[in-house]
Each structure stands twice: as structure tokens, then as C-alpha cells.
Amino acid sequence: GQQVMQIPQYQHVQEGEDFTTYCNSSTTLSNIQWYKQRPGGHPVFLIQLVKSGEVKKQKRLTFQFGEAKKNSSLHITATQTTDVGTYFCAGPSGTYKYIFGTGTRLKVLA
Amino acid sequence: IAGITQAPTSQILAAGRRMTLRCTQDMRHNAMYWYRQDLGLGLRLIHYSNTAGTTGKGEVPDGYSVSRANTDDFPLTLASAVPSQTSVYFCASSQLYNSPLHFGNGTRLTVT
Numbered sequence: 001g002q003q004v005m006q007i008p009q010y011q012h013v014q015e016g017e018d019f020t021t022y023c024n025s026s027t028t029l030s031n032i033q034w035y036k037q038r039p040g041g042h043p044v045f046l047i048q049l050v051k052s053g054e055v056k057k058q059k060r061l062t063f064q065f066g067e068a069k070k071n072s073s074l075h076i077t078a079t080q081t082t083d084v085g086t087y088f089c090a091g092p093s094g095t096y097k098y099i100f101g102t103g104t105r106l107k108v109l110a
Numbered sequence: 111i112a113g114i115t116q117a118p119t120s121q122i123l124a125a126g127r128r129m130t131l132r133c134t135q136d137m138r139h140n141a142m143y144w145y146r147q148d149l150g151l152g153l154r155l156i157h158y159s160n161t162a163g164t165t166g167k168g169e170v171p172d173g174y175s176v177s178r179a180n181t182d183d184f185p186l187t188l189a190s191a192v193p194s195q196t197s198v199y200f201c202a203s204s205q206l207y208n209s210p211l212h213f214g215n216g217t218r219l220t221v222t
Contacts, residue, residue: 001169009150031208042200043153045210088152095160095207097168100145100153 002027002093006101014109019076021104023089032065032072033098035088043088079108113137114214116201122220123191131186131217133201141204142184143168143211144176146197153200159184160207191221 003026013019023032031050035043047056049065049072056063062075076083089101117132135142144156145168155168159178173195175187184203188195198218202211 006152033210035211042213042215043202043211044213048208048210090153090211092208097155097158097166098143098211099155099169102150102152 002091002099004089004091004099004101006087006089006104008104009102010105010107012107012109013079015081016078019079019083019106021074021087021089021106023072023074023101025070025091028069029091030069031092032069033090034063034072034074035090035100036085037088037103038085041085076106079106081108081110084108114201114203114212116199116214116217118217119215120218120220122222123188125192125221126190129188129191129219131188131199131201131219133184133186133214134182135184135201135203135212136182137203137205137212138181139203139205139212140181141207141209142178143202143204144174144184144186145200145202146170147200147216148197156186156199191219193221195219196221 033048034046037043053067054065060077064073086103086105088103090098093099114135141160143158145153154170157176159165162181200216201214204211
């Protein structure tokens with residue numbers, strides 16, 4: 001079946017350093033969504049990418065959808081302690097089903 | 111405040127017991143989902159429903175059942191709990207296919 005993998009599984013960075021997580025799907029995706037889950041919390045929607053090669057920015061966060069629509073990345077510039085959490089990508093599988101990636105847990109050291 | 115309500119917040123359950131996790135949304139979303147979250151495995155889809163009266167199987171449906179009698183409620187039932195069902199369970203909803211998912215606060219279930 002369809003698989004969505006993320007790397008790395010964990011990342012520790014010093015505050016102010018950059019961070020990138022990568023998402024790879026075994027199949028072509030019509031769109032991809034990104035979520036953030038704070039420790040002890042629930043996933044919260046960040047953004048959706050639809051077009052091949054699309055790049056979207058939210059303040060210090062940059063999201064990119066690959067040309068083949070099988071991979072995506074999230075880059076955070078100059079991390080802050082508020083960026084701590086787990087970042088998930090999610091892609092549609094059939095109708096009304098979203099399959100989540102394994103997540104990247106980010107820890108920011110002050 | 112509009113959103114998704116899950117109950118209970120946490121539960122310790124003896125193996126073999128039956129348990130229903132409740133999920134209610136007040137956003138009139140068409141689609142609802144149940145995910146389980148385990149460390150290192152991310153969020154895995156258990157069951158989903160794209161509209162009242164219909165349900166479908168996700169990635170890990172065995173041992174779980176759902177019903178969707180109306181738009182707002184989507185309960186998840188464990189007929190006979192086993193320790194491997196120890197997990198955090200999240201209910202989610204979306205207005206349309208390809209719309210963002212809104213998650214509840216989760217239910218932490220421990221099966222002993």
C-alpha cells in the first residue's frame with residue numbers, strides 16, 4: 001500500500017539554527033498537507049500544497065512540493081523554542097483518506 | 111468554541127473489556143476519521159467516514175469498529191481490548207475531501 005516516510009525521525013538544533021524535514025511518498029500525490037503537533041497536543045494544520053514545484057512561505061517556514069509530486073520539504077529558518085514539536089506531512093490515499101508520514105520530532109536547545 | 115470533542119481524555123482498561131471512544135464535532139463537517147498515534151509510527155488511520163451512514167477501513171482497522179449514525183458523532187469501539195491497542199487515539203474531521211483536518215485533543219488509552 002501507499003507509504004509516506006519522513007526523515008529525519010528526530011532533530012536537535014541550537015536556537016537560531018535552520019531545520020529541514022523531508023517527506024517522501026511511494027506514489028504520486030494530488031496534494032500534500034503539513035501539520036505541527038506540540039508536545040502533549042494534537043496535530044494542527046499548517047499548509048496545503050497542490051501544484052508541482054509549488055513553494056509557499058509562512059514567516060520563517062518554507063514549504064516545497066516536488067516537481068514529481070512525490071516529495072515535499074519543510075524548512076524553518078532561525079529556529080526558536082516555539083518551533084518545538086513534531087512535524088507531519090500527509091497525503092491523500094484514495095477518497096477521503098489521508099495517510100500521515102512518520103513525523104519529525106524537533107527539539108530546539110536554547 | 112467550535113471543534114471536536116473527544117471523551118474520555120484517558121482510560122485504563124483491562125484486556126478483554128469492551129470500550130467505546132466518543133467523538134463529536136459541531137462544525138458540520140462531512141468527513142470524520144480515527145487515527146492512532148504510537149511513538150515512531152506517526153499517525154495511522156483506523157477508520158473513516160466520508161458522510162453520515164457510510165464508513166471505510168483505514169490502514170489498521172482490525173480490532174476496531176465505527177458507526178456514523180449522524181453528521182456529528184463518530185464513535186470508535188474496541189470489542190475486546192488487547193495490550194497492543196494501547197495508544198493515543200485522535201478523532202479528526204474535514205469539510206471536504208482535500209480539506210484540512212481538524213483534530214480533537216485525543217484519548218490516551220492503556221490496555222493492561
